[in-house]
Amino acid sequence: MPAKLQVEKYRLALARLVTRGGPINLDSVAREAGSGAGSIKRSRKDYADLIKEIDAASVEPVNFEDAGRTEPSQDLKKEVKRLSALLDESLERELNLLEEVYTLREENRELRVGRPLIVVPPSARSTLPSFGQPS
Template sequence: MSEALEAYYAALERLKKRGSKINNDTVAIEAGNKKGSIKRSRAVFEDLIKAIDAAAEEIAEKRAEPKAKIKQLTDDKKSLRQLLDESIEREINLLDEIYTLKAQLEAYTAGKIVQLKGGRDTSRQ
């Protein structure tokens, strides 16, 4: 492998470690050459270009992962917020029902308690 190709491969590895945008021009510039020095028409660069394309795809996938995770977390947050709102609504309805039942109980027990025939007064236990 020629010295120039080794420089290009070393530049590609540095860009991969940094997570920078990778394409033929960025590899060439990182290697200390001019933009456009890596040409698809030259057979000597065939393997290098394949490596650059693979690395670019890998970096693109890594950059997409956090965006997908953020979207998933946002969706989860909306779902949890909806569940919370529904549970609060249920609790308010139950509290309203308890209040109504307590009011009814108070109305029934406000007067004298009449003991039914044959029944026991269990309130004195």
């Protein structure tokens, strides 16, 4: 593809990245244009003006209010708060379940104390009488 057409393709990709608010660097512009990450090289003379435009766009602060979006840190803070609440709910649920397991084990122990459990070793089982089964 001729260099002029390629540069125009990269300029359109740069414009899309600027309006979308994504990270702007040589690799991101190249990928947005459908080329490989390292296809825009500073050593190529035909790309000098394009590289200046990309460099200028990469240092411009993004005004999120103009773009109609909230600041990323606010979104992240909301997500952290939401996930923290979910974690707290999960931990509370786990504690309740552990308490229930403890209570059931205690109840089970109490029942076993009331009725002693007789454990018959396998070697002694053959000497026990069989009820209802022919010998």
